[in-house]
Amino acid sequence: MSPDNLEMQFEAELCPLGHGLSDLPNPVLKHGDLESNVCSLRIESLAPHKRLPPELLAEIFILCSPTTVVALPPKSDHPLLTLTRVCRAWRELALHIPELWASISVTFTEERKKVEQMTDLAFQWLSRAGNEYPLSITSVCAGTYAATTCGNPALVESFVSMVISHAHHLRHFDLGFPMAALLPLFELPLGTFPRLETMGLRPPLRSKDLDTTQTARWHWPSTSTTAFASAPLVREVKFCPQIISELENNIMDDILARATRPFFVPTFLLPWSQLRVLSFQLPALADVWCTILAECAELREFDAAVWPSLGYQRDLNSAPQICLHHLAVLQLGAHSGGCEELIDRLVAPSLSRLSIIQGRSFPAASLAAFQARSAFSLKFFIPSAPRPEDDVTVLFQQFSEIAVLAISSATTEQFPISFWERLGRGDLLPQLETLVVRPTAAQASVLVDMIASRWEAATEGRIPILDVIFCGVGPVDLAVINEELKRLEKYEAAGHMVSVF
Template sequence: MLNSAYTAPEDALSRRSEMQTQLLDAERAERDELERKVSDLQVELAPHRRLPPELLAEIFLFCTAETVSLPPSWRELALRSPELWGNIAVVFTEDRCNVERITTISAQWLSRAGDTYPLCITAECTGVYATTACQNPELVASFVPMIISHSHHLRSLDLGFPIAALLPLFVLPSDAFPCLEKMSLRPLLLLDDMVTPEAGSSLGWHWPSTAVALDSAPRIQEVTFSPSPLFKLAELENISANVMEQAMTNVDVGSHPFFAPEFSLPWTKLSIIAFPFTALAAKAWCSILIQCPKLQRFEVAIKPSTNADPFIHSVGELEQIQLDHLTYLSRRSNFVLETFIPVIPIPADDVERVFEHLPDLKTLIILAISTEHFPSSIWERVGRAELLPQLEAMLIRPTPTQAPFLVDMIAARWEASGAGGGPMLGFCDVRPAHLEAITTELRRLEKYADRGQSVEVLTIC
């Protein structure tokens, strides 16, 4: 007979297991609570909670190169830090062409920098949208007025827009840019802009001579005006050739957009002058250089004279120019020039004189203009190292007529260098129609290949 108090072994085991489970759950809960308290203490003791706001602002600045998610508790600090909002770059493309919205967002962003913090603004139209904007400048017209509203605290401005959208900058008063240090304007050009001046402006895409906005800018150091063509190089060559033909036949080209009237800038303050497609007469540039004691870089186009005398006269004037800080120039006496990239055709009568004044030249690049009119005697003198004795690299577009003289010149320089001597590298940018004839001429140089001397042939479409 079984006792009623008797418990089966299975029931005892089940109860014991249940008690153990309860104990484990209690221990886990206690452990989780301890971990939560430790975590809370770690948060409270976190280093960033002991940092002063000024140091946190510096951390924000250090991280602005990357996308940063700001905790809500830091938002107010970020909004009070003008350094985070004073630098913007905007690119208008076919996919990002809501100019009104982008302008509004840009204005809001810049407003957070306050009314005095120096601003840096870069904006440009690229790709297919650049052509679209040139055809209809009103599409981007609202962005420049937004910039102008901040002109009093702009430090740097770089714009690649149609010239019509940039014109409002040229009518600002002389005190418009009290903080500006760098200005780069890159007017976008269609082929028609090169043929006739822009409608409504007799100055076309030039920096207008009547502009006074920069004249009294006390901090300006760098000024660049570099139009950006939106057409093929061959089209540019044809237009340039027509302009040069007009110039050399004494046709008045003063109103043509390729040439510029004299204009005014705070020359004494400038360290960089870059007007590569704005041509002034050599004498005009000389008078400007006299006023530029701080100049470090000078990149300009020179309008050719109609006779040789003015060129000689202007070279003589260059001797009076003092440019102690200059490191880049296409021509200057008592200066070691190593790279020469002319963008204006050099008249045949002037070629020899120009090369004679460049004895330290190491690199010569002539692509956008023609050298077909250069006398063969020039290349003979270069081959004998009477001209350009230090020349090491040359990038030039030869014609079949020129090719024999160029090959003779390169061969003479390589023979003079001797085995193991420093090679003189010739680079040729060749039109497909000329390729066979020029390649045939270049075979005469194959014997120098074992010495590591060769000519690289590049072709263009």
């Protein structure tokens, strides 16, 4: 068949189709709409986010989350909830990313005390992380509700039960519940926490909980075996009381003064050899802590309350030294001494932060000997108040590399005037960058003289700029101190000011 005949045949076949299209309403618009829809679908399918593999999109979701810890109940505009509302595909993907659902924080207050409802929400939220992904749970009772739960621990038992139901894949928990509500944690069998790495218990305390006849309300439960002692990955343990509103401001002094039954080794078992951080702010005997620390070869941070051992005499101490090669942070508190007994045993060459708070002056000889045998370079120091001038000289000449000094536990009057004068000249602590003090009116003039001298020396480049913070300023002293601070106004143009709290 010739080309001309073929063309005629095609036209004849297409003609009926043309008549059919002409019968449709506005055929040109219909055809345009179809083209537009096809084009729109093609563009949407080629959009960059449509071509991303789910694994990459999941990483973007994680990066877009402001924090991996979600406070429950979440706000309606929380980024994670927003992700689940964009489209069905994004929702399905977000619901299958364990990282987004594995860490929660819940705070119970008088305004938010529906524990059963919040427990159900927490359980459902964590279930989206699966049955194996490591979980993190933080929950506390705050404000007046903390005192309420102390009187009725059963109020939060359901939440503790929920925590226990996830024990096999908990990586971290931090619970601020009454001790009576936390007791089920101590009754779990060995091996209950195979993945636990860090744990914190912060039982709220009332004054009557400190009664010596009621110590079970606040101390670490007496038990020979615990699930915590068998947790193979635990590296951090913190047991710290939670201050609630009905307690006095000097809560720790009250605790230490009234806690006449300190802990003993058989009642306090943990996997000591694997711990990196240990914080225990209720008192144990100094010799108990020494026994424990001898097993803590990997310890980096130690924060504890110490009770003096009976009959301890420093001059007669012949106990072996305890070498903690990795210890960088040491914070000790005692009401009636006891810190020096522990310090006299320690060797800590990596120590950079030291805090010694106790009810009486700490013997400078112990600290000096500690530094001499350890050869550490101390950068952060919170001392007790060493009143004798000789003690101050010994301490701060030996700790010449200190960058941060906080002596807010004592007033400035508990340090000799010569200390402030030498500090101003730079004879002591030439590398000091931050000073936190609790001034009194009697020392205001010498303090301002010291600050002016340091700032002048810093302007000349001889020593670092010194940031000064006045804390705990009493109303009686405030007027005199503010008047003295006017002498430092000329330094404000250079950005130097004393912060007063």
